Amino acid sequence: MREEMPYGTEEGEGEEVGFPNITHKRLVVVGYALTSKKTKSFLQPKLEGLARNKGILFVAIDLNRPLSDQGPFDIVLHKLSGKEWRQILEDYRQTHPEVTVLDPPDAIQHLHNRQSMLQAVADMNLSDSYGKVGVPRQLVVKRDASSIPDAVANSGLTLPIVAKPLVNDGSAKSHELSLAFDRYSLQKLEPPLVLQEFVNHGGVLFKVYIVGEAIKVVRRFSLPDVSKRELSKTAGVYRFPRVSCAAASADDADLDPGIAGEFSCLGIGFLPLHLDKLCIVTVFSNIKLVFHC
Numbered sequence: 662m663r664e665e666m667p668y669g670t671e672e673g674e675g676e677e678v679g680f681p682n683i684t685h686k687r688l689v690v691v692g693y694a695l696t697s698k699k700t701k702s703f704l705q706p707k708l709e710g711l712a713r714n715k716g717i718l719f720v721a722i723d724l725n726r727p728l729s730d731q732g733p734f735d736i737v738l739h740k741l742s743g744k745e746w747r748q749i750l751e752d753y754r755q756t757h758p759e760v761t762v763l764d765p766p767d768a769i770q771h772l773h774n775r776q777s778m779l780q781a782v783a784d785m786n787l788s789d790s791y792g793k794v795g796v797p798r799q800l801v802v803k804r805d806a807s808s809i810p811d812a813v814a815n816s817g818l819t820l821p822i823v824a825k826p827l828v829n830d831g832s833a834k835s836h837e838l839s840l841a842f843d844r845y846s847l848q849k850l851e852p853p854l855v856l857q858e859f860v861n862h863g864g865v866l867f868k869v870y871i872v873g874e875a876i877k878v879v880r881r882f883s884l885p886d887v888s889k890r891e892l893s894k895t896a897g898v899y900r901f902p903r904v905s906c907a908a909a910s911a912d913d914a915d916l917d918p919g920i921a922g923e924f925s926c927l928g929i930g931f932l933p934l935h936l937d938k939l940c941i942v943t944v945f946s947n948i949k950l951v952f953h954c
């Protein structure tokens with residue numbers, strides 16, 4: 662375990678660590694392993710400043726050196742995928758039980774797959790006086806795109822359909838979604854895929870960020886509803902951009918009065934971007950819900 666160290670100087674390191682107005686408290690050291698893109702979007706000056714004020718220091722993990730030779734860390738924060746990294750983390754957890762790993766690989770494995778990520782939500786069968794939370798009906802297609810039209814017909818899924826890569830590993834490809842207005846166009850897509858029924862939801866969805874006990878809900882613009890008339894007049898499959906990103910804030914938008922108390926959870930992620938607005942030293946997840954009748 663790390664010794665009690667006064668803020669401001671680390672033993673053996675001559676330079677000031679620079680934590681104003683904090684003395685004789687232990688520094689919490691967070692080792693992070695993220696892609697360069699995620700580091701850029703996640704470790705913004707605002708977050709590092711918030712952390713510094715709370716006596717929390719972020720230190721980049723060198724992926725070219727043994728993890729055990731680095732640190733010592735109080736927390737290891739990561740969003741990398743792959744069997745090798747998972748094994749490194751599992752080995753590290755065995756030799757460093759005192760270190761909190763966010764998130765433990767076995768706790769997030771099911772979120773790397775767009776089929777299993779929603780199973781937990783479906784199994785909860787959440788319902789109360791405010792409404793109920795479900796998941797869109799969906800179908801997994803692992804190979805052979807030519808079989809998709811018949812598979813969709815046999816599954817009873819209704820159009821339009823949102824096609825999503827089955828793997829959700831944070832790569833740009835894992836966010837390449839398409840909207841199909843007819844079954845036959847689906848054979849142009851590249852399995853493995855999850856095919857989800859499109860849920861009309863008034864063009865606004867909720868993103869729910871949960872970090873330990875802290876919960877933040879934001880409204881985001883989403884895909885507009887598709888009417889039966891539009892569906893009858895439209896054919897083809899169309900790739901669409903990341904419509905509900907941070908820039909698409911709909912916090913001031915009114916919800917469509919025609920929709921009422923039924924929520925569909927479209928997807929679940931972890932280690933969301935908006936960490937700087939929430940306490941930053943517990944479990945991370947972000948859940949996207951749409952609100953529809």
Ligand SMILES: Nc1ncnc2c1ncn2[C@@H]1O[C@H](COP(=O)(O)OP(=O)(O)OP(=O)(O)O)[C@@H](O)[C@H]1O
Binds near residue numbers: 837860
């Ligand atoms: N079944 C659905 N019905 C209606 N709209 C959907 C559905 N699934 C996804 N969408 C729309 O597509 C957007 C992206 O969906 P999803 O969150 O599953 O993908 P993502 O790539 O993880 O998104 P993000 O860009 O938030 O990381 C949603 O914000 C919503 O606008």
Ligand SMILES: O=P(O)(O)O[C@H]1[C@H](O)[C@H](O)[C@H](OP(=O)(O)O)[C@@H](OP(=O)(O)O)[C@@H]1O
Binds near residue numbers: 930
């Ligand atoms: O609406 P936000 O900005 O929270 O959307 C996030 C999204 O929920 C995921 O956290 C993405 O992370 P990955 O799944 O690892 O891609 C974020 O992408 P990022 O690459 O910009 O961090 C989205 O911003």
